[in-house]
Amino acid sequence: xxxxxxxxxxxxxxxxxxxxxxxxxxxxxxxEPGPRGGIVMIHHMPGFDAWTKEVARRFATHGYxxxxxxxxxxxxxxxxxDDAAAVARAGxxxxxxxxxxxxxxxxxxxxxxPSSNGKVGVxxxxxxxRQSVLAACNLPLDAAVDCYGAFVVGTxxxxxxxxxGGIEDQLGNLGCPLLGLxxxxxxxxxxxxxxxxxxxxxxxxxxxxxxxxxxAGHAFFATDRTAYRVEAALDGYAKIDAFFAxxxxx
Amino acid sequence: xxxxxxxxxxxxxxxxxxxxxFALDEATVYFxxxxxxxxEHTLNIDLTNSAAAPGERIALELxxxxxxxxxxxxxxxxxxxxxxxxxx
Numbered sequence: 001x002x003x004x005x006x007x008x009x010x011x012x013x014x015x016x017x018x019x020x021x022x023x024x025x026x027x028x029x030x031x032e033p034g035p036r037g038g039i040v041m042i043h044h045m046p047g048f049d050a051w052t053k054e055v056a057r058r059f060a061t062h063g064y065x066x067x068x069x070x071x072x073x074x075x076x077x078x079x080x081x082d083d084a085a086a087v088a089r090a091g092x093x094x095x096x097x098x099x100x101x102x103x104x105x106x107x108x109x110x111x112x113x114p115s116s117n118g119k120v121g122v123x124x125x126x127x128x129x130r131q132s133v134l135a136a137c138n139l140p141l142d143a144a145v146d147c148y149g150a151f152v153v154g155t156x157x158x159x160x161x162x163x164x165g166g167i168e169d170q171l172g173n174l175g176c177p178l179l180g181l182x183x184x185x186x187x188x189x190x191x192x193x194x195x196x197x198x199x200x201x202x203x204x205x206x207x208x209x210x211x212x213x214x215x216a217g218h219a220f221f222a223t224d225r226t227a228y229r230v231e232a233a234l235d236g237y238a239k240i241d242a243f244f245a246x247x248x249x250x
Numbered sequence: 251x252x253x254x255x256x257x258x259x260x261x262x263x264x265x266x267x268x269x270x271x272f273a274l275d276e277a278t279v280y281f282x283x284x285x286x287x288x289x290e291h292t293l294n295i296d297l298t299n300s301a302a303a304p305g306e307r308i309a310l311e312l313x314x315x316x317x318x319x320x321x322x323x324x325x326x327x328x329x330x331x332x333x334x335x336x337x338x
Contacts, residue, residue: 046285079304082285086296087304089256090278156254164254188254217290219283227283227290 001061004028007053012109014069015101021070021077022106023053025060026115035117037142037248038065038110040103042124042131044219045093047072047085051224059123062241064248065113067106071099092163093127096134103135119248121176123240124149125221130164136178137170143247145240146180148218150188153196171200178208179243181236183216183229211239256280265297265308274308276300284311293317 007025014020027036039059043052048070056066071094076084088094103122110120121143124132129149136144146152153166178201182194189197194212201208213220213232220229221236257279265274274297284292289311297308312320328336 046283076304082309083304083307085285086278086298086307086309089280090258090276090296090298092256150254162254162256219290225283225290226288 002027002032002063003061004031005057005060007057007060010067010109012067012069012105014073014105015098018074020073020102020105021048022109023048023056023068023070024066024109025053025056025068026065026113027060027063029115032063032115034115035250036063036065036115037117037244037250038067038107038113038120039244039248040106040110040120040122040135041066041068042099042103042122042128042135043068043071044124044126044128044222045085045089046126047081047088049081049085051222054223055221059244062244064244065110065115067110069102069106071102074098089162094131095163096131096167099131100135100138103131104139107139107141117248117250119143121145121244121248123147126150126219127164130167133174133178134167134170136176137167137173139175141176143176143244144174144178145243146178147221147236148182148186148189150193152189152193153200154189154193168200171197171206172204174201174204174206174208177243177247178206179239180208180210181239182210182212183218183220183232184212184214185217188218209239209243211236255282261297267306267308269306272302272306273299281314285309287311287313289313 010024011019012022059066072084072088076087119142122132123145125147129146130152133152216229216232219227220232259277261277278296292311295310
């Protein structure tokens, strides 16, 4: 574990060459010069919040450069995370093309760092889990982690104004290994949807590793919510750490 | 679970936020994870002015049972006054 960290808000170039805010957490280059892998962390639907930044710093202590793009920056620059999330939700969420552009900008930023080893993974929770898979189907990545992302397969409730839908037709383009972590009590994604995703990826011959935890539902990693399940979260982090160590190592 | 369900309602009136009173024109209603309430899911209401900054928001996170109590209380309040007062 690395204790000497740096973390700050920065600007990166996202979709349509627009500048957006991002959170950058990384080992202090004066103490730990690298080279090392990078991680793009996609925040959950509640936004670019304190918990997301805590998790980013956790991965930095494990020796990665971590960038979290603020996906709601355009709708609500400078707003508090919950206010920004409310605006984004009222507007239907983040369009997929914009997500791909913003994550692509974060990947470019990480690979251009002097401390980069050239490898970059992506991880997302909740809506970010789906977006992690979406990114891995459209961008050059070395590893992807989907934590309980809904609607990778399946469709949102009828009449939902959210700009999301299943991405079954893109799974054949998955360009890197995928780790999926799910709760058996979750309904979005449901165990049946997780099984369907597993089946589709197997059919495409895509390397993937899924784990579903009994007694856990959605958001079991979220330490600031009642959904937190310590056993699932600890085992999940162990699997994420091993996965990134395997695929993002020098 | 994240429900992704989101309902909208046009509203007319005012609310008091962090900077005082402001006009309201939209309500967003959804059942999903709360930011603050200690429940896995809550009925969430964002009362906003679409022309104002994102921080101008009245936010509610209510348990499902208490949200139904609120709906019933609103209906009782509206039902207890003469119809002539309800115009507008």
